[in-house]
Amino acid sequence: MPHDSDSFYEVMKAFKEKDADADGDPNNEVPLIFAGGNIIPVDDILPYFGFYTDNFSSWAIAEDGSRVEYYAITDRYKEGLSYLTKLYEEGIMHKDSLTLTHDQVESMAQTGTAIGCFVAWDPQYTIGAYDPSLPYEENLVTQYKAMPPWDGAKATSASTLQSAGMYITDKCERPEVVVAWADLLYSEETTVLSNFGVEGETYRLLDGNKIELINIDGMAQSDTNPHLLTLGGATAGPYKRYADGYEMYYDTEANPYIRYVNEVNEEWKKAGKKYDPWPAYKLTTEEAEESSDILADAEPYRTQYRAEVITGVKDLDSTWDEYIETMKEMRIQTVIDNVNAAYQRFLDLDK
Numbered sequence: 001m002p003h004d005s006d007s008f009y010e011v012m013k014a015f016k017e018k019d020a021d022a023d024g025d026p027n028n029e030v031p032l033i034f035a036g037g038n039i040i041p042v043d044d045i046l047p048y049f050g051f052y053t054d055n056f057s058s059w060a061i062a063e064d065g066s067r068v069e070y071y072a073i074t075d076r077y078k079e080g081l082s083y084l085t086k087l088y089e090e091g092i093m094h095k096d097s098l099t100l101t102h103d104q105v106e107s108m109a110q111t112g113t114a115i116g117c118f119v120a121w122d123p124q125y126t127i128g129a130y131d132p133s134l135p136y137e138e139n140l141v142t143q144y145k146a147m148p149p150w151d152g153a154k155a156t157s158a159s160t161l162q163s164a165g166m167y168i169t170d171k172c173e174r175p176e177v178v179v180a181w182a183d184l185l186y187s188e189e190t191t192v193l194s195n196f197g198v199e200g201e202t203y204r205l206l207d208g209n210k211i212e213l214i215n216i217d218g219m220a221q222s223d224t225n226p227h228l229l230t231l232g233g234a235t236a237g238p239y240k241r242y243a244d245g246y247e248m249y250y251d252t253e254a255n256p257y258i259r260y261v262n263e264v265n266e267e268w269k270k271a272g273k274k275y276d277p278w279p280a281y282k283l284t285t286e287e288a289e290e291s292s293d294i295l296a297d298a299e300p301y302r303t304q305y306r307a308e309v310i311t312g313v314k315d316l317d318s319t320w321d322e323y324i325e326t327m328k329e330m331r332i333q334t335v336i337d338n339v340n341a342a343y344q345r346f347l348d349l350d351k
């Protein structure tokens with residue numbers, strides 16, 4: 001199991017060169033792949049380098065916790081980019097990793113392409129759901145193990161502490177009805193419905209308070225939030241997320257794989273290898289508006305530059321200074337200041 005960038009490189013290289021799937025063709029393996037076209041950006045490798053990032057954002061909390069960095073203009077990001085460029089150049093990273101969608105990666109994996117490493121919430125999303133009718137070892141997904149954070153790094157945690165809001169338009173004639181409906185989102189009944197669906201159809205109730213998911217074809221059953229009722233993107237919805245009186249029941253005899261992701265999560269937590277969830281700092285309206293105007297230019301520029309460097313259109317070392325200069329002209333420092341003002345207000349709450 002790789003434990004730093006060098007050993008990861010060696011393992012990926014061996015996967016590529018030594019005919020990992022043993023079909024006699026040493027060139028049909030995919031050592032490393034991302035679904036960068038929609039949900040799995042190549043930046044997902046950065047936490048392994050010790051980036052304390054929020055999911056899917058370009059921000060990282062500095063090592064001493066004192067401030068938030070727009071990581072895409074830091075030297076350590078430059079090192080990460082250089083590493084990704086090497087993986088691309090040498091054919092270790094799949095050449096379409098910046099544009100492939102998750103569906104495409106999933107279909108490659110499930111039609112026989114040997115993939116060495118990929119990113120997913122649960123390996124079943126990419127490799128295919130565990131089939132309890134087959135022996136454990138014959139399920140391809142069981143051959144994949146979660147790679148622990150590299151030396152000195154930790155894994156990111158979902159940003160479950162982010163605040164979410166609900167807005168009512170001034171055209172709404174009966175706001176009290178909307179608010180009453182919102183109240184329902186915090187009831188135990190609706191929480192169970194939104195997380196687990198309908199009793200008898202998508203879950204079974206055992207011993208009065210144990211919920212077992214059923215009939216969720218093709219979905220990884222270890223996922224306890226199967227998006228049966230999605231509100232506001234499901235992960236940051238303005239509603240109660242956990243049903244206090246219930247617990248998940250897993251039939252580990254019928255499906256010994258079902259708790260794999262949870263177990264890895266618990267193991268890393270116990271070993272101190274998980275960052276705390278991101279703080280719920282909040283920008284003022286002015287800070288947010290100004291920042292989003294600037295990021296509307298800076299973010300596409302960041303991803304464009306990242307793609308050009310990785311694919312070799314631009315040479316990293318000779319264009320980096322110009323990239324930083326352009327970011328400064330786009331006033332990225334103003335966004336950094338705004339975000340840090342909000343972060344500081346959050347830290348001050350503890351005082």
Ligand SMILES: [Ca+2]
Nearest residue numbers: 019023025026
């Ligand atoms: Ca092969």
